[in-house]
Amino acid sequence: MKKRIGILGSGMVGKALALGFAKHGYAVQVGTDSEEKQTHLRQELPPSVQVSTFSEAASFGEIVVLAVKGVAAESLIGRLYREGHLHHKTILDATNPIAIDQPIEEGVLPYFTRCNESLMERLQKTAPEANFVKCFSCVGAHLMVNPQFETKPTMFICGNHDQAKNDAIHILEEFGWDYEDCGSAIAARAIEPLAMLWCIPGFRKNQWMHAFKWLKEK
Numbered sequence: 001m002k003k004r005i006g007i008l009g010s011g012m013v014g015k016a017l018a019l020g021f022a023k024h025g026y027a028v029q030v031g032t033d034s035e036e037k038q039t040h041l042r043q044e045l046p047p048s049v050q051v052s053t054f055s056e057a058a059s060f061g062e063i064v065v066l067a068v069k070g071v072a073a074e075s076l077i078g079r080l081y082r083e084g085h086l087h088h089k090t091i092l093d094a095t096n097p098i099a100i101d102q103p104i105e106e107g108v109l110p111y112f113t114r115c116n117e118s119l120m121e122r123l124q125k126t127a128p129e130a131n132f133v134k135c136f137s138c139v140g141a142h143l144m145v146n147p148q149f150e151t152k153p154t155m156f157i158c159g160n161h162d163q164a165k166n167d168a169i170h171i172l173e174e175f176g177w178d179y180e181d182c183g184s185a186i187a188a189r190a191i192e193p194l195a196m197l198w199c200i201p202g203f204r205k206n207q208w209m210h211a212f213k214w215l216k217e218k
């Protein structure tokens with residue numbers, strides 16, 4: 001199993017996954033281009049987690065985690081791909097296409113994508129020789145690593161590359177998740193909106209401690 005993880009993003013997801021990967025014995029480098037955030041990250045994260053720029057983290061990772069604001073994802077991926085840091089790598093894509101210039105109405109997040117497209121498909125087109133897998137997008141950062149529910153919750157994944165999905169599945173199993181492989185990248189059209197649904201009880205009732213479970217008849 002690939003053991004070097006580069007995390008793009010200094011927010012809640014980047015930090016939660018950095019701690020999770022470190023706990024599970026991976027070598028982790030978290031990237032942000034903000035020097036101020038690098039300083040904060042070095043204070044907040046254990047010394048075993050390295051902190052660097054986006055380019056350095058992408059270059060370091062055998063597997064790369066994308067955890068930046070959805071509106072910033074395409075331009076960042078385009079740049080890192082042109083720099084040659086992403087070719088043939090598994091990219092675990094936790095992003096959601098949340099619009100930042102529209103209000104949240106009755107707990108429903110506004111998206112900048114339409115129903116018949118997804119952010120991950122755009123990213124896959126931007127970086128055709130990187131292997132995107134939608135993963136970790138439909139649950140809060142605080143529940144991504146070994147969440148404590150009565151049963152294992154389900155993470156919905158999709159992507160065009162089978163080995164990349166196997167990488168994601170291996171990590172999900174270590175992190176205490178069941179998974180449902182929804183097929184190729186086009187299925188991100190269905191998976192990304194799950195984050196809208198997941199957030200509704202949060203915004204309406206301040207309830208954030210839930211996850212999806214895919215029930216199957218025996």
Ligand SMILES: NC(=O)c1ccc[n+]([C@@H]2O[C@H](COP(=O)([O-])OP(=O)(O)OC[C@H]3O[C@@H](n4cnc5c(N)ncnc54)[C@H](OP(=O)(O)O)[C@@H]3O)[C@@H](O)[C@H]2O)c1
Pocket residue numbers: 008009010011012013014031032033034037066067068069070071072076094095096097098136137138139140141142195
């Ligand atoms: N929060 C959650 O619980 C959660 C759960 C599931 C999925 N997600 C998704 O995961 C992603 C990360 O979420 P988050 O809450 O951890 O953090 P966030 O606040 O959505 O994003 C923070 C990161 O985005 C980067 N960023 C913002 N604008 C940028 C730009 N113009 N160019 C490059 N980078 C930019 C920031 O870079 P700097 O470090 O340079 O400031 C920072 O690293 C989002 O797409 C979100 O929808 C979030």
